[in-house]
Amino acid sequence: MALDLTPEQKATGTGNFNRVVGKLAGADQHPFPTRRDFMKGLIGGAAALPLTAAAYYGYNLASVRGRPVRAGLIGCGDEGGVLTSEHNPEFVNIVAVSDIRPTNLDRIFVGEGISSRRKGLNYFYGGNSRRNEIKIHEKYQDLLDDPSIEMVIIALPLNLHYRAVMDALAKKKHVLCEKLMAWSIQQCKEMIREADKQDCLLSIGHQRHYSMLYAHANEVVQSGVLGDIRHIRALWHRNNTNNPRQVTEGGRTFTAYGNDGWRKEVPAADRQALSDPEKLRAYGWDSVEQLVRWRLFRRTGGGLMAELGSHQLDATSIFLRKKQPLSVTGIGGKHFYDDEREVEDHVYCTFEFPGKNYDPRIRPRDESGNCLHNDIVTVTYSSVSTNGFEAYGECVMGSRGTMVVEREQAAYLYGLQGRSTEVTATTAGGRPALDASASTAPAEKRAGDVGAASVGSNVSYGYREEMEHLAYLIRNREGANAADRANLKPRCDGRAAMADAIMALTSNIAMRLQRRVEFKEEWYDASKDDTPERDLLERNT
Numbered sequence: 001m002a003l004d005l006t007p008e009q010k011a012t013g014t015g016n017f018n019r020v021v022g023k024l025a026g027a028d029q030h031p032f033p034t035r036r037d038f039m040k041g042l043i044g045g046a047a048a049l050p051l052t053a054a055a056y057y058g059y060n061l062a063s064v065r066g067r068p069v070r071a072g073l074i075g076c077g078d079e080g081g082v083l084t085s086e087h088n089p090e091f092v093n094i095v096a097v098s099d100i101r102p103t104n105l106d107r108i109f110v111g112e113g114i115s116s117r118r119k120g121l122n123y124f125y126g127g128n129s130r131r132n133e134i135k136i137h138e139k140y141q142d143l144l145d146d147p148s149i150e151m152v153i154i155a156l157p158l159n160l161h162y163r164a165v166m167d168a169l170a171k172k173k174h175v176l177c178e179k180l181m182a183w184s185i186q187q188c189k190e191m192i193r194e195a196d197k198q199d200c201l202l203s204i205g206h207q208r209h210y211s212m213l214y215a216h217a218n219e220v221v222q223s224g225v226l227g228d229i230r231h232i233r234a235l236w237h238r239n240n241t242n243n244p245r246q247v248t249e250g251g252r253t254f255t256a257y258g259n260d261g262w263r264k265e266v267p268a269a270d271r272q273a274l275s276d277p278e279k280l281r282a283y284g285w286d287s288v289e290q291l292v293r294w295r296l297f298r299r300t301g302g303g304l305m306a307e308l309g310s311h312q313l314d315a316t317s318i319f320l321r322k323k324q325p326l327s328v329t330g331i332g333g334k335h336f337y338d339d340e341r342e343v344e345d346h347v348y349c350t351f352e353f354p355g356k357n358y359d360p361r362i363r364p365r366d367e368s369g370n371c372l373h374n375d376i377v378t379v380t381y382s383s384v385s386t387n388g389f390e391a392y393g394e395c396v397m398g399s400r401g402t403m404v405v406e407r408e409q410a411a412y413l414y415g416l417q418g419r420s421t422e423v424t425a426t427t428a429g430g431r432p433a434l435d436a437s438a439s440t441a442p443a444e445k446r447a448g449d450v451g452a453a454s455v456g457s458n459v460s461y462g463y464r465e466e467m468e469h470l471a472y473l474i475r476n477r478e479g480a481n482a483a484d485r486a487n488l489k490p491r492c493d494g495r496a497a498m499a500d501a502i503m504a505l506t507s508n509i510a511m512r513l514q515r516r517v518e519f520k521e522e523w524y525d526a527s528k529d530d531t532p533e534r535d536l537l538e539r540n541t
């Protein structure tokens with residue numbers, strides 16, 4: 001996401017980002033928060049400057065060495081393949097898998113090639129001969145019955161997160177479940193309570209919590225060099241309109257598109273294996289089409305806000321110090337496709353977030369309609385399915401600078417002088433700022449600093465780290481006292497992930513009701529039964 005930035009401007013922006021991150025890491029005087037301050041916040045103690053993601057996030061291999069956590073993978077589809085590819089067998093050993101589609105069970109072993117995003121289990125654990133050593137279960141409950149499995153990685157469609165997580169927790173497994181946490185906030189709350197009750201860890205796969213790029217981007221935001229942040233623009237744009245063809249299905253004729261990843265063809269082998277409707281229903285599905293295209297339907301998916309928007313609202317809320325939004329308005333609908341989908345193909349949502357000095361007692365306007373001052377940050381999110389211009393990312397706009405994070409892979413930073421000017425962080429005049437005159441030093445690049453030179457380079461998205469960290473937590477809880485155990489929790493635990501789910505699912509409700517919705521404090525409290533769906537859809541308050 002970089003609008004019309006030229007390669008030269010991107011290089012300047014990357015240099016600026018690296019230089020400022022390097023400067024902040026070395027800063028030891030206020031008003032800059034230092035890397036050490038962040039480390040204290042992250043791991044509860046002073047630490048040396050981090051060199052690796054593990055050090056940065058406060059974990060290590062030492063406590064796991066020789067005893068990787070035994071894990072089962074439930075859901076071997078696209079994301080299960082990515083997580084397999086990213087797992088580090090020094091921390092996590094995948095000893096069993098479960099899926100109901102034979103094609104995906106094949107793919108999880110074979111992968112899509114060693115330079116692809118899905119390397120396959122054979123790549124990590126040896127060729128086909130090893131396949132016998134990793135247990136394969138059609139029913140995930142059989143995997144959960146294995147007492148030697150300590151942790152499960154759940155990469156199932158959204159409608160099954162709740163059931164599978166509750167089943168896993170009941171068997172005392174620690175859980176990493178993919179985002180969105182659950183289909184409803186009531187389900188999120190029950191999952192949190194069950195994890196607490198079973199004394200198990202529940203981590204949710206919003207990987208930006210473990211991305212070094214986002215960690216450094218957040219340092220930049222919190223340092224104050226961007227000035228007064230009034231607006232964040234987040235987006236995920238794609239063009240899924242290639243190769244149109246007429247299709248007749250279920251008595252209807254409509255246009256389908258070759259590159260529409262949400263409406264894939266059903267492989268013949270899966271159709272044959274799942275031809276018994278009773279069996280399919282027992283696995284949670286009305287039809288094999290629904291299983292393969294689960295994102296299109298409201299019972300099984302959560303639309304663009306759940307699938308894409310939740311990631312970027314997660315990033316936005318990290319930048320805004322995890323404050324919950326005040327309100328959301330949105331427009332979204334089925335504006336392009338005429339197929340069987342029940343969810344939006346275009347969404348445009350606007351959020352009001354409270355700034356540092358927001359005062360809830362102040363009304364937006366007086367009786368005459370005059371605006372009254374208050375500290376509010378406006379966040380816009382758009383997801384477009386018909387035009388991939390700008391791709392995806394977040395643009396943080398402050399009164400003294402702009403930061404763009406593009407495709408989880410690169411960050412660019414600019415001061416007021418524009419997109420071609422080198423800047424670095426200063427505290428001239430007693431306040432943090434971006435200064436062109438002090439930027440003659442080359443961009444500082446340290447191990448672990450990740451302002452990528454170009455999008456597509458090998459910056460970690462955070463998947464690997466989220467699994468490593470969970471394994472570290474599991475091993476460190478062993479024999480720890482209650483106080484230490486309480487501090488050993490995933491960076492995106494159930495409560496953090498529920499806040500993301502509240503933003504995504506409440507946006508869906510705002511679009512459905514076509515009105516401005518205000519967020520309620522009680523929705524964020526797992527011990528209370530108040531939820532957006534109950535308050536807004538059932539009680540209509």
Ligand SMILES: NC(=O)c1ccc[n+]([C@@H]2O[C@H](COP(=O)([O-])OP(=O)(O)OC[C@H]3O[C@@H](n4cnc5c(N)ncnc54)[C@H](O)[C@@H]3O)[C@@H](O)[C@H]2O)c1
Pocket residue numbers: 074075076077078079080098099100101104138139140155156157158160178179180205206207283284291292307
């Ligand atoms: N963190 C990220 O960036 C990211 C990216 C993509 C997807 N995801 C999430 O990952 C999850 C899975 O998405 P996906 O793209 O892999 O979907 P997918 O359809 O490709 O894979 C889902 C798999 O679950 C299997 N499955 C369905 N019902 C089952 C059952 N009862 N028992 C066992 N297996 C069953 C399916 O057969 C399929 O192989 C979703 O929650 C999605 O939102 C996260």
